[in-house]
Amino acid sequence: MTDRPRDLSGIFEAERSAEIVAASFDGAPDPRLREILASLVRHAHAFVKEVGLTGEEWAEGIRFLTATGRRCDATRQEFILLSDVLGVSMLVESLNNPADGRCTESTVEGPFHLVDSPERELGDAIGEGGEPCLVTGRVTDTSGAPVAGARVDVWQADADGFYDVQRPGEVPDRNLRGLFTADGDGEFRFRTVVPRHYPIPTDGPVGALLRATGRHANRAAHIHLQVSAPGVRTLTTHLFADDSPYLDSDAVFGVKASLIRTFARVDDPGRAAEYGLPNPFRHVDFPVTVRREPGM
Ligand code: BEZ
Ligand code: FE
Numbered sequence: 001m002t003d004r005p006r007d008l009s010g011i012f013e014a015e016r017s018a019e020i021v022a023a024s025f026d027g028a029p030d031p032r033l034r035e036i037l038a039s040l041v042r043h044a045h046a047f048v049k050e051v052g053l054t055g056e057e058w059a060e061g062i063r064f065l066t067a068t069g070r071r072c073d074a075t076r077q078e079f080i081l082l083s084d085v086l087g088v089s090m091l092v093e094s095l096n097n098p099a100d101g102r103c104t105e106s107t108v109e110g111p112f113h114l115v116d117s118p119e120r121e122l123g124d125a126i127g128e129g130g131e132p133c134l135v136t137g138r139v140t141d142t143s144g145a146p147v148a149g150a151r152v153d154v155w156q157a158d159a160d161g162f163y164d165v166q167r168p169g170e171v172p173d174r175n176l177r178g179l180f181t182a183d184g185d186g187e188f189r190f191r192t193v194v195p196r197h198y199p200i201p202t203d204g205p206v207g208a209l210l211r212a213t214g215r216h217a218n219r220a221a222h223i224h225l226q227v228s229a230p231g232v233r234t235l236t237t238h239l240f241a242d243d244s245p246y247l248d249s250d251a252v253f254g255v256k257a258s259l260i261r262t263f264a265r266v267d268d269p270g271r272a273a274e275y276g277l278p279n280p281f282r283h284v285d286f287p288v289t290v291r292r293e294p295g296m
Contacts, residue, residue: 130193
C-alpha cells in the first residue's frame with residue numbers, strides 16, 4: 001500500500017484565509033448565493049486584517065450585534081436602523097434605483113410607514129399642530145403624460161418631530177398620514193403642517209453607537225411619499241424642506257439634492273380660503289415623475 005499525497009489546501013492559514021473560506025462555498029448550488037458569500041468572506045477577512053482586530057474587539061462587536069438583535073420585534077427593527085446609519089440602506093436603494101435625470105429620485109422608506117394608511121380625499125388635512133402648509137403635485141410618467149388615479153401615500157413627523165406611533169394616546173390615531181388618489185390629470189394636494197427635523201430612535205444599540213462616535217441622530221425635515229399605480233414602478237421618496245438643518249449631515253444619508261424644495265410663504269387670504277387654510281400659510285409643489293414598466 002502506498003501513501004497517496006493528501007490535499008491539505010483547505011487547512012486554515014491566516015495568509016490565505018479569505019481564499020480558503022470562500023472556497024468552502026464552491027459547492028453552493030445557487031451561483032448568486034455563492035458569489036455573495038464568497039465576496040462577504042473576502043471583505044470581512046480584509047477588514048479584520050486591515051484593522052488588526054483583537055479578540056476583545058471582536059467579542060465587543062458580537063455583543064453589539066447581539067444587543068441589536070434583541071432590540072428587534074414586531075414594531076422595532078434595530079438592524080435596519082444600523083444599516084441606515086452605516087449608509088448601507090441608502091447605497092442599496094441608490095444602486096437599485098439609479099438617477100436617470102428623468103424620474104424623481106428615491107430614498108429610504110424608514111420604519112414609520114404603515115401599510116394601511118388612511119384613505120383621504122384630495123385637499124384633506126392629514127393632521128394638525130404646526131405651521132399650516134399646502135402640498136401640491138402632479139404624477140406624470142417620463143413622457144410627461146399624467147398618471148391618472150396614482151396612489152400617493154404620505155406620512156411625516158409632527159411639529160415636535162414625532163411620528164404618531166411614537167406618541168400613542170397623545171395624538172389622534174394615524175396623525176399626519178394619508179393615502180390619496182390623484183385625479184384624472186395626475187394631480188394631488190393635501191393640507192398638513194411644515195415638517196420638523198427629528199432624531200431617529202436612540203434608545204438602543206444604534207443610539208449608543210452614534211453617541212460613542214460623536215455623531216448626531218437627526219434627520220433633515222421631510223415628508224415621505226410612496227407613489228404607485230398599475231404598470232408603474234413604485235417610487236418611495238421624500239420631500240425635504242430647504243430651510244431644515246441637517247440637510248448635509250442627515251443621520252441616515254437619505255437626502256438627495258433633487259428632492260429639496262422651498263416651502264414658500266403665501267400671504268393671500270383668497271387662496272387661503274380656497275384651500276381651507278389660515279392665512280398666511282406655506283406652500284410646496286412637488287411634481288413626481290415615475291417610470292412605466294410593462295408587466296408591473
Ligand atoms: C424616517 O425617515 O422615518 C427614518 C428613516 C430611517 C431611519 C429612521 C427613520
Ligand atoms: Fe421620516
